[in-house]
Amino acid sequence: MKTILIPTDFSENSWNAVKYALEFFKNTECDFYLLHVSIIYNYASGETPIMPPINVEFIDKTVLKQAKTQLEKLLKKIDLLPHNPKHHFYTLNNYDYFIDAVRAQVTEKNIDLIVMGTKGASGLKKVMIGSNTGDLITRVKCPVLIVPENAVFKEIKEIAFPTDYHLFYPTKILNSILEFIKMHDSSLRIVHITKKDEEFTEFQLENKEFLKNFFAEEKHSFHKITNKNIEDGVQSFVESRDINMITMIAKNLNLFQRILFRPTVEEISYHTEIPFFVLHE
Numbered sequence: 001m002k003t004i005l006i007p008t009d010f011s012e013n014s015w016n017a018v019k020y021a022l023e024f025f026k027n028t029e030c031d032f033y034l035l036h037v038s039i040i041y042n043y044a045s046g047e048t049p050i051m052p053p054i055n056v057e058f059i060d061k062t063v064l065k066q067a068k069t070q071l072e073k074l075l076k077k078i079d080l081l082p083h084n085p086k087h088h089f090y091t092l093n094n095y096d097y098f099i100d101a102v103r104a105q106v107t108e109k110n111i112d113l114i115v116m117g118t119k120g121a122s123g124l125k126k127v128m129i130g131s132n133t134g135d136l137i138t139r140v141k142c143p144v145l146i147v148p149e150n151a152v153f154k155e156i157k158e159i160a161f162p163t164d165y166h167l168f169y170p171t172k173i174l175n176s177i178l179e180f181i182k183m184h185d186s187s188l189r190i191v192h193i194t195k196k197d198e199e200f201t202e203f204q205l206e207n208k209e210f211l212k213n214f215f216a217e218e219k220h221s222f223h224k225i226t227n228k229n230i231e232d233g234v235q236s237f238v239e240s241r242d243i244n245m246i247t248m249i250a251k252n253l254n255l256f257q258r259i260l261f262r263p264t265v266e267e268i269s270y271h272t273e274i275p276f277f278v279l280h281e
Contacts, residue, residue, distance in 0.1 A: 002030045005111045005142075007037065007102060007132070010070050013149040015077070017117030020275065021145070022081060023153035028183065029086040033109055036071055037094045037101040038063045067093050098132045099139055106142045114144045137250065137278050143176060146276040156184035159277075160243045162191050162234055163211075165204035167251060173279050174214050177247055180277065187219040189241055193233035196226055238274060247277040 006021060008014040071091040078089060094101040105111060116133050137144050159181065181188055190211060227233035
């Protein structure tokens, strides 16, 4: 049984995340929690968002009531999709700061994975910084599956795992990747984006060998892309391999931020088409 949290603002990209999650876990028994967080901001200084005095009656009768109606509509919309008896749906309706609401539900419901939709050309660059999704993947210690607005579920044949081998990955993190590989009978493509003539240190070689041994029983391969720009290297690898998903470890901040937050070209298609599976220790 998997417990999946899907935050929704009832937009098209959040609906796309719902559809993707149902397809991704189509053969897995899941409890899906659909969370809508109603946030009312008051800009006192023009810069700092603060929570206004809470009028409980207003929230109950207006804000939460409207959200409840929207959540009921969402359940009916889901019901029109091909039915899977292994999937169960529950709605959650909060008035809170977004990150606080998500953290509370992750703890209370023992959430295994958060599925979150994103929007925008080069969406992680132009939209996600400072947004709910950007905050979520950096501030909530729970695995997150990021579903871009143009992502359409396809059989997960190949998963890219960019790494610079500078960090040792605990078995718990690698087991999460392994679970997805087994779930979809996928191949793991471990890719290192390197500058020309860059040599491995002994520590990097040891980490690579550990990954080789860990995934020895699974379909996997190691790749090296020579490119001074990490984002361009990932883009070319995704295109050359027809990658269906990218998995990242949030602790590897330099690589993580370069790939997700600082694209240097006008449009990087992996930001708008390829789902990201982000893991935390």
